[in-house]
Structure formats: structure tokens, C-alpha cells
Amino acid sequence: MNGLRANGIPVARILGIEIRVHLSWVLILAIITAGVASQLTASQPAWSDALRWGAAGAVAVLFFLSVLVHELAHGVLARNRGMGVGSVTLLFFGGAASQAGQASRPVDEAIVAASGPIASGFVAAAFLVFFLAAVPLTGAIGEAVAQVSIILAGLNVFLALLNMLPVYPLDGGRLLRAVIWRLTGRERLATRGAAIANRVLGWAFIAGGIALMVTGDALDGVMLAIIGWFLGGSARSVESRLVLEDLLRGMHVENAMETGLPSVSPQLTLDTFAAQYMASGEGSSLPVMQSDVLLGLIGSSQLRRIRRKAWPTMRAADVMVSPPALPRLGPDDELWGALERLRNTGLDGLPVFRGQELLGVLTRRSIMNVIQARSKPPVSVAPAVPGAP
Numbered sequence: 001m002n003g004l005r006a007n008g009i010p011v012a013r014i015l016g017i018e019i020r021v022h023l024s025w026v027l028i029l030a031i032i033t034a035g036v037a038s039q040l041t042a043s044q045p046a047w048s049d050a051l052r053w054g055a056a057g058a059v060a061v062l063f064f065l066s067v068l069v070h071e072l073a074h075g076v077l078a079r080n081r082g083m084g085v086g087s088v089t090l091l092f093f094g095g096a097a098s099q100a101g102q103a104s105r106p107v108d109e110a111i112v113a114a115s116g117p118i119a120s121g122f123v124a125a126a127f128l129v130f131f132l133a134a135v136p137l138t139g140a141i142g143e144a145v146a147q148v149s150i151i152l153a154g155l156n157v158f159l160a161l162l163n164m165l166p167v168y169p170l171d172g173g174r175l176l177r178a179v180i181w182r183l184t185g186r187e188r189l190a191t192r193g194a195a196i197a198n199r200v201l202g203w204a205f206i207a208g209g210i211a212l213m214v215t216g217d218a219l220d221g222v223m224l225a226i227i228g229w230f231l232g233g234s235a236r237s238v239e240s241r242l243v244l245e246d247l248l249r250g251m252h253v254e255n256a257m258e259t260g261l262p263s264v265s266p267q268l269t270l271d272t273f274a275a276q277y278m279a280s281g282e283g284s285s286l287p288v289m290q291s292d293v294l295l296g297l298i299g300s301s302q303l304r305r306i307r308r309k310a311w312p313t314m315r316a317a318d319v320m321v322s323p324p325a326l327p328r329l330g331p332d333d334e335l336w337g338a339l340e341r342l343r344n345t346g347l348d349g350l351p352v353f354r355g356q357e358l359l360g361v362l363t364r365r366s367i368m369n370v371i372q373a374r375s376k377p378p379v380s381v382a383p384a385v386p387g388a389p
Helices: 024-043 049-080 106-134 140-163 171-184 187-214 218-248 270-278 300-304 308-313 335-345 364-375
Strands: 009-014 017-021 087-091 094-098 285-290 293-299 349-354 357-363
Touching: 017 049, 024 049, 024 140, 049 087, 049 106, 049 140, 106 140, 106 171, 171 187, 187 218, 218 335, 218 364, 270 300, 270 308, 285 357, 293 300, 293 349, 293 357, 335 349, 335 364, 357 364
Parallel strands: 017 087
Antiparallel strands: 009 017, 087 094, 285 293, 349 357
């Protein structure tokens, strides 16, 4: 999966790419472990509880690493194709690669989209090799290796196939978009075509769900209809994205960034920061400066992560977001691309530099102000009537 917005907790940096993990993985690992343990209880009744739960835990952890390989493939290929990548956030059955730029050619879009499923295919093949190698082994350990390997091979095949569904922004939807883009030469038409495919597939799932419910399979029918409803929502999201892109077309970061913001000392305590800056609404993301050097940014998001009773003892330097987790923008960068970067980082704002000079901060609030201003219809002024009072 490539391109979905998602926040996560940074846990590592691999190949120069920041790895973030979504909190949902706590629940996902528990569900996979419990599900596989239950399956092994039925298929391997002679195993001890320790071996059964150990094998189930291994499946959960190795599947997590499999998803990481899938997303790293997207990130590495995006960087190699000149699109850049800031971070990778791992989600269930996929993730989100935060690209610094959009594909400029359909072939780049296709290669980056296909890299994840191809990587999952290779991982599945590797686990199948492990399974074949473990089958001749005797004893419970050999059986456990074989069971774990075949389960993971199946999960990785499922991961690849699921992401190949022609649903934008899954990998299959991005491949479909790349094909339409290549055939028509029009990127916007390709995005709209992907949205139409989402909608049509959603209708088909809903119709299939209703058919199953009529024939008596209520549970599967409801599940299929719910999937169709989500696909329809995805189509609406893509169409809304196109409208937003139209509103911001031709605009640059300098047209929306906040300037003249007060700077924050790195030694300022959080309670004072909240009282002096956040409560007054002076800025949603403020620069933390020392001797005219930007150390990082601090905003409401960082404040919310800290318990209020800890504010008097914690300082801005303790919670600010600093490089390399804090990308830079230039004043001439396109506003639409900058918005995408801001979304992918999950931050309140990004600093805008010209050379080494800090010009301002592009914030979610400043972009929203621009969107609201451009969404308003122009006010027409009635011509003056001669002789009217």
C-alpha cells in the first residue's frame, strides 16, 4: 500500500528511511498471535502450549517484518526514481510511504506501486523454500518451522493480492492510474478514472452483498456490502482531493506560510508556552530558536502528548520536532505538494527556508485559511445608478 496518510510512532531508521509504527499494530499482533495459536491447537494437538504460543508469536512478528519489507520496497524505489521519501508508516496489510514529491511520469508511478507486491511475492517464495526445507526434519521444532513458514507464505501472498486490488490508493489502484495516465497522457484524468473504478467496484461489492443476504448468507453479505461502502467512500475521497488540488493549483508555499511568528526559547517550560502562545492563538506551530538558529518546531500536537501535570517540569527542547524528522520547504515550492508533505509527516507545520534564512512556517491553519478564502465566491459589486441617493 502506498500513499495513504497515516501517523505513527518513530521506531527506527533503515536505509535512511524513518520507520513509524501505527498504534493499531499492538492489537494486530495480539489478534494474529491468538488466531494462529487457536489454529495450531486444532491442527497440532500434540504440541505443548509453549511451542504453540511461541510459533504463533513468531508468525505475528515475522508478518510485521514482512509488511516492513513491502513498504521499504516502495520507499527505496520512490527514492531511486527521484520522488524522495521521508518516512514509512506500517499499517495492517500495508502502510504509507511519505514521498517528498509526486511521480512526474506514469512509468515512475507504476514501478513504485508494483514494488511492494513484488517484494511480498519474493518474501512468500522465501518462506515457501523454508517450508520445503523443514518438511523432511523430524521432531516438534521441524514441524514448527514448517508450520510457521507455510502460514507466512500464505499471508504474504494475501498481502500482495490484497494490495493489487484496483482500488486507489492501494498499489493496484495506483497501477491502474499509471496505465490510464500512460494511455491518455493526462494525470488528472487518470486520477478520476481510478476514482470511477473505486466507485464501480464498490457498487459491485454492495450488489454482491445484497445477493448473498437474499440467498440466506447474511453475515458474508453484510461484510461484502460494508467493503463496498468503504470503496465508495474512497472514491469520494479521491474526488474531494481533486477539488482541493484545483483550489491550490498555481499557488506556492510563500502564498500561505505564516510569517512574523514569535520564537520560543528551548528552555521555556510547557506550562508557560501553553499560557503565552497556545492560549492566545499566536500560532499553531512555532519555531524553537537559539541564536537565530532553528532547533525545531513546537505546537499543539506536541503539547497534547504530554500530561498536563508534567508541563511545569518539561521544556520546549524536550518535546519539539527537530531534523531529520522535520523536513524543510522552500517559498517557491508548490503549495499542493507541500500540503502532501505536511499531511504525511503528521505535524502541525513545516519551516520555510530560503538558503539558511527562516522565512516562516507553513501550518495546517494557514493552508485552511487559503482554502477557505479561495472557496468563497467572488463578491460582485452592483454598478452605481446615476441619480440614485
